Amino acid sequence: MHVGILGAGQLARMMAEAGGPLGLSFSFLDPSADACAGELGRLYVGQWDDSSALQALAECDRVTADFENVPAAVLARLAEQVAVRPPARAFAAGQDRLEEKALLEGLGIPVAPVAAVNTRPDLLAAVERIGLPAVLKTRRLGYDGKGQAVLESHEDLEPAWQRLGGQALILEGWIDFDFECAQTAVRSASGEVRCYPLTRTVHSDGILRLAASPAGVSAELAGQASAAVTTLLEALDYVGCLTLELFAAGSELIANEYAPRPHNSAHWTIEGAVTSQFENHLRAVCDLPLGSAAARGVALMFNWLGAMPERAKLLAVPGLAWHDYHKQPRPGRKVGHATLVAADQASLSEALEALKPLLDRDTAGLLGRLG
Amino acid sequence: MHVGILGAGQLARMMAEAGGPLGLSFSFLDPSADACAGELGRLYVGQWDDSSALQALAECDRVTADFENVPAAVLARLAEQVAVRPPARAFAAGQDRLEEKALLEGLGIPVAPVAAVNTRPDLLAAVERIGLPAVLKTRRLGYDGKGQAVLESHEDLEPAWQRLGGQALILEGWIDFDFECAQTAVRSASGEVRCYPLTRTVHSDGILRLAASPAGVSAELAGQASAAVTTLLEALDYVGCLTLELFAAGSELIANEYAPRPHNSAHWTIEGAVTSQFENHLRAVCDLPLGSAAARGVALMFNWLGAMPERAKLLAVPGLAWHDYHKQPRPGRKVGHATLVAADQASLSEALEALKPLLDRDTAGLLGRLG
Numbered sequence: 001m002h003v004g005i006l007g008a009g010q011l012a013r014m015m016a017e018a019g020g021p022l023g024l025s026f027s028f029l030d031p032s033a034d035a036c037a038g039e040l041g042r043l044y045v046g047q048w049d050d051s052s053a054l055q056a057l058a059e060c061d062r063v064t065a066d067f068e069n070v071p072a073a074v075l076a077r078l079a080e081q082v083a084v085r086p087p088a089r090a091f092a093a094g095q096d097r098l099e100e101k102a103l104l105e106g107l108g109i110p111v112a113p114v115a116a117v118n119t120r121p122d123l124l125a126a127v128e129r130i131g132l133p134a135v136l137k138t139r140r141l142g143y144d145g146k147g148q149a150v151l152e153s154h155e156d157l158e159p160a161w162q163r164l165g166g167q168a169l170i171l172e173g174w175i176d177f178d179f180e181c182a183q184t185a186v187r188s189a190s191g192e193v194r195c196y197p198l199t200r201t202v203h204s205d206g207i208l209r210l211a212a213s214p215a216g217v218s219a220e221l222a223g224q225a226s227a228a229v230t231t232l233l234e235a236l237d238y239v240g241c242l243t244l245e246l247f248a249a250g251s252e253l254i255a256n257e258y259a260p261r262p263h264n265s266a267h268w269t270i271e272g273a274v275t276s277q278f279e280n281h282l283r284a285v286c287d288l289p290l291g292s293a294a295a296r297g298v299a300l301m302f303n304w305l306g307a308m309p310e311r312a313k314l315l316a317v318p319g320l321a322w323h324d325y326h327k328q329p330r331p332g333r334k335v336g337h338a339t340l341v342a343a344d345q346a347s348l349s350e351a352l353e354a355l356k357p358l359l360d361r362d363t364a365g366l367l368g369r370l371g
Numbered sequence: 372m373h374v375g376i377l378g379a380g381q382l383a384r385m386m387a388e389a390g391g392p393l394g395l396s397f398s399f400l401d402p403s404a405d406a407c408a409g410e411l412g413r414l415y416v417g418q419w420d421d422s423s424a425l426q427a428l429a430e431c432d433r434v435t436a437d438f439e440n441v442p443a444a445v446l447a448r449l450a451e452q453v454a455v456r457p458p459a460r461a462f463a464a465g466q467d468r469l470e471e472k473a474l475l476e477g478l479g480i481p482v483a484p485v486a487a488v489n490t491r492p493d494l495l496a497a498v499e500r501i502g503l504p505a506v507l508k509t510r511r512l513g514y515d516g517k518g519q520a521v522l523e524s525h526e527d528l529e530p531a532w533q534r535l536g537g538q539a540l541i542l543e544g545w546i547d548f549d550f551e552c553a554q555t556a557v558r559s560a561s562g563e564v565r566c567y568p569l570t571r572t573v574h575s576d577g578i579l580r581l582a583a584s585p586a587g588v589s590a591e592l593a594g595q596a597s598a599a600v601t602t603l604l605e606a607l608d609y610v611g612c613l614t615l616e617l618f619a620a621g622s623e624l625i626a627n628e629y630a631p632r633p634h635n636s637a638h639w640t641i642e643g644a645v646t647s648q649f650e651n652h653l654r655a656v657c658d659l660p661l662g663s664a665a666a667r668g669v670a671l672m673f674n675w676l677g678a679m680p681e682r683a684k685l686l687a688v689p690g691l692a693w694h695d696y697h698k699q700p701r702p703g704r705k706v707g708h709a710t711l712v713a714a715d716q717a718s719l720s721e722a723l724e725a726l727k728p729l730l731d732r733d734t735a736g737l738l739g740r741l742g
Contacts (some may be wrong), residue, residue, distance in 0.1 A: 020388060023679065023695030023707075025410075039396075040411070274690055274712075289687035296667060296714075311394065316660035319645055324394030335392075341645075343667075 001287055002027065002258045004060035004082070006074070007067035008035035008043055008333065010325040011262050011278075015066065016040035018278035024286065027060060029053045032106050036326045038065070040146045048074050048076050054058070057080050060291075064240060065286050068259050069093055069141055085189070085239040090260040093236070097139050097170050100257055106234050109228045112247075113173040123161060126171035127151070133174035136160045138167055148206065150174075175254050177247035179371060181215050182265035183225035184243040184288055186280040187233040194280070194293040195226040196273060201245075202369045207332070211265045211301040213272060216371075217248065224253045232258060241266070241281040264303065264334070271321045271341045272299030297343045300352065300370075302363060304336040309360065314338065317355045373398065373655055375431035375453070377445070378438035379406035379414055381696040381705060382633050382649075385438065385641070387411035389649035395657065398431060400424045407697045408437070421443050427455050435611060435656050439465055439630050440512055456610040456656045461631040464607070468541050470508050471628055478606055480599045481625045482546035494532060497542035498522070505547040506546075507531045511536055519577065521545075546625050548618035550742060552586050553615040553636035554596040557651040557661055558604040565651070565664040566597040567644060570636050572616075573740045578703070580737050582636045582672040584643060587742075588619065595624045603629060604630065612637070612652040635674065635705070642712045643670030644694045666715045671723065671741075673734060675707040683711065688726045690718075 001024050005012045006027035013036050016026045026041030033045045044053035048071050057063050058081040062224050065075070065086075072092035092100045101114045115126035117136065127134065132154070138147035149160035151171075180203060185195040200215035201208055215222070229244045236242075243263030245256040266277040275283070275291025283290055307329035311322060317340070324336045340355060342348035357366055372395050372535035375546070376383045381398035384727070387397045397412030404416045416426035419442050428434050429452040436446070436457075447453050464470045472485045473520050486497035488507065498505065509518035520531035522542075551574060556566040572579055582608035586593070600615045607613075614634030616627040637648040646662025654661055678700035682693060688711070694708045711726060713719035727735055 017388065017391060020411075020697070021692075021694045023682065023693070023697065025697070100623060144719050283686065291686070308394065312501075312659060315654065315662070318663050321392075322394070323392045326391070326394065326396070 001025075001061045003030070003282065003285065004057035004063040005037070005041075006048065006057070006065040006070045008032075008037035009066055010036055010327070010336075011066035012037035013040060013111070013325060014267070014276075014278045014323075015064075015262065015282060018270075018276055019282045022279065022282060022286075022288070024282060027056060029057055034328070035234065036141055039326065044134075054078060062285050064261075064281070065091070066261055068261060074153055083285075086242065086260045087237060087239065090236045090238055090242070094258055094260050097137055097172075097257070098168075101170070101172075103235070104145065104232070104255045104258075107228075107231050110252060112175050112254060112256075115171050116167040117171050117331050120161060120165070123157060123165075123169075123171065127154070127157065130171055130173045135172045135174060135244050136164055137170050137172060139170055140168065146206065175247045175249055175256075177249045177254070180256075181217070181225065181248055182211070182243050182245050182261060182263065183229045184241060184266040184269070184277055185226065185229045185233060186241045186277070186284050186293065187238045188284050188290050189239045189287055191234070192290055192357050193230050193233055194290050195229060196266060196269060196277065196293045197295050198222045198225045199268070200370060201265050201297070202366050204366060205277060207305065207334075208264045209303050209305075209363065210370065211299075212370050213295060213299050220251070220254060221248065222313070228253065228255060236260075240284045241259075241277045264337075267323070268299035268301040268339045268341075269293075270323070271339050272296055297341055298345055298348050299339055299341045300348060301339045302359070303334055304338070305334060306331050308336050309358075313358050314355070316357070317351055319351050321353065339352055372396075372432045373637060374406070374656065375400070375428035375440045376412075377419065377428070377434065377436040379403075379408035380437055381407055381698070381707075382437035383408035384411060384696060385638070385649045385694075386435075386633065386653060387645075389641075389647055390562065390653045393650065393653060393657075393659070398427060400428055405699070408580070410697065419672075425449060432543045433650070433656050435632075436462070439632060448506040454656075457631045458608060458610065458612065461607045461609055461613070465629055465631050466511055468508055468543075468628070469539075469740045472541070472543075474606070475603070475626045475629075478599075478602050481623060482601065483546050483625060483627075486542050488542050490539040491532060491536070494528060494536075494540075494542065496733070500534065501542055501544045506543045506545060507535055508541050508543060510541055511539065517577070521596055544619055544648055546618045546627075548625070550740075551618050551627075552588070552596065552617050552619055552624070553582070553614050553634065554600045554617060555599065555612060555634060555637040555640070555648055556600045556604060557648070557655050557664065558609045559655050559661050560610045560658055562605070563661055564601050564604055565661050566600060567640060567648065567664045568666050569593045569596045569635060570639070571741065572636050573737050575733075575737060578674070578676065578705075579635045580674050580676075580734065581741065582639055582670075583741055584639050584666060584670050592619065592624060599624065599626060607631075611655045612648045635708075638708050639670035639672040639710045639712075641694070642710050643667055668712055669719050670712045671718055671719060672708055672710045673730070674705055675709070677702050677704060677706065679707050680729075681715070682731050685726070688722055688729070690722050691726065706725060 008030035046053040075088035198215040199213040202210040379401035417424040446459035569586040573581040
């Protein structure tokens with residue numbers, strides 16, 4: 001079976017790594033000629049609407065994506081010729097923060113108060129209604145904290161408007177969260193849903209840096225997360241893996257956004273779960289039975305940004321698994337990750353003690369936020 | 372770091388699958404244009420002595436092999452230009468059954484009685500000394516039970532001689548074994564050795580079919596196996612993974628042969644150990660720290676011969692991991708494997724009950740031989 005993937009970044013690369021052993025082969029479409037998944041299949045270099053590349057993808061057995069901002073219209077057009085999974089509507093709703101919030105709210109999943117902002121008067125009215133602090137965000141094409149401005153006081157409004165105004169925006173109420181977490185689940189075409197354990201995440205400058213699983217929350221909170229993601233998957237008639245990002249505030253989880261693809265917060269599943277998110281995404285996309293989403297021990301994932309750290313020392317840490325995406329270094333770029341896996345928290349803590357002195361100060365400093 | 376591999380079969384393929392995440396890239400030399408690892412790197416098609424391909428391999432950072440019968444002279448010549456690991460002498464000794472047995476015996480590792488057979492009178496004299504039953508084998512180029520004849524009585528001598536005579540042979544005393552097992556270990560260039568748990572193996576027609584780990588033997592037998600493989604690795608000043616195949620007979624382990632490469636009996640380590648044999652082989656070859664060879668639960672591996680079975684049903688079995696080598700079907704050919712992993716024997720047995728009805732009769736029948 002041959003799978004076409006829109007996007008050939010690290011998520012596509014890890015899909016291909018998981019899919020090869022399943023007997024799958026891959027073609028990719030990506031605007032960049034050196035996209036890192038290209039080594040593991042056939043790479044078509046072109047824009048998302050490149051008609052000859054899309055024709056090649058339409059001839060695959062299945063099409064999926066590694067990027068949430070592939071134009072939903074492109075996916076909808078492809079879906080006339082080939083099974084496209086997840087469905088285009090999951091991308092469409094997720095690509096507009098206002099629609100996304102409305103969808104979640106309509107499903108009874110708690111979200112922050114939100115208002116559309118197209119003009120300066122809109123912004124003032126929204127601030128009046130929602131209060132400060134709040135976050136002004138572009139409705140489209142935001143990821144990794146890009147296209148956002150935090151408004152602490154009325155003095156922040158004009159600079160934020162200067163920077164972001166002139167495009168469709170939303171104002172979102174500030175959530176005074178205890179911590180962030182992410183719920184990944186997979187749904188098959190026949191409607192079976194399997195939820196991974198809830199993962200606790202740590203972001204810095206809007207970029208995910210650490211992911212720890214299990215999240216160490218009450219059974220009640222974990223149940224809220226899996227119920228919410230299941231509701232969402234069913235509403236979208238979704239096929240594949242999806243991650244719902246959540247704020248934990250007191251006894252409540254408040255949904256932030258979802259990603260209709262494998263997600264950075266669940267990279268730990270490669271070693272830390274019976275079946276990785278990448279394999280389960282492909283199993284769902286290809287109509288194969290879903291694998292178990294149960295954990296194998298406990299896991300803690302570190303993102304490597306900018307350039308890969310020196311592997312020789314880090315690989316000596318017991319239970320550390322290495323993932324180099326084969327990308328050129330560039331400041332802030334996600335170039336790889338590592339996952340520490342252990343049978344239990346005590347063994348993980350022990351390995352973490354060996355790892356800590358080898359971490360850059362920035363990463364080591366984030367560990368304190370895991371609580 | 373770029374690694375050259377002599378051979379591009381499934382072992383090279385699984386090395387490349389393990390090495391990509393470590394940041395390694397690969398070139399292969401193989402006589403076959405459709406060798407299955409070729410998808411995961413640059414494939415040079417040529418004989419083992421193809422000078423332009425060997426020049427390309429010599430320009431890699433390291434060279435290793437996925438096939439024990441690559442001419443040792445080729446490896447020795449390459450070693451003048453690039454670090455070749457495992458060392459050529461490990462291949463040289465392993466390529467001649469008589470030398471191999473002498474090496475093992477010289478190290479105090481028990482082996483079957485053996486005699487060189489070059490003529491009919493040699494054969495008669497060897498049978499006189501060693502007795503029957505015995506096994507007549509070619510000294511070179513044997514694998515998967517090829518180039519062997521079992522001699523039960525004197526009537527078997529002439530047909531065996533007709534089939535195998537005219538080349539250098541050995542006669543080996545028959546070992547009345549209880550079961551077969553295999554000990555895999557990895558050694559770094561700095562001399563560190565890590566042993567995987569002993570694995571119990573089941574062969575049919577000389578081809579490995581099942582591998583179960585742990586082997587379920589006494590601590591004493593397990594200690595014998597790890598001591599033997601450690602002695603051998605040190606004697607060869609070995610770097611990389613090696614597997615020693617053993618017969619368990621009463622309270623003794625008798626060495627049969629070794630393979631200077633990752634080995635079929637340790638494929639279960641991909642999911643069943645903290646670090647797979649493929650990753651540890653590459654870590655050793657590339658001077659990276661060795662990973663833990665400890666098990667993660669219990670594992671049972673099935674080889675798929677001839678053609679891949681229907682994956683849709685088998686993938687529904689909890690904890691079953693799939694490995695399709697992307698090879699064309701051919702009778703008897705190793706085209707893939709699957710590994711059942713579980714936290715403990717009870718969970719493994721439960722999953723095995725779900726798996727059994729889905730297995731072909733031949734494979735299911737072999738399960739009884741696991742004891």
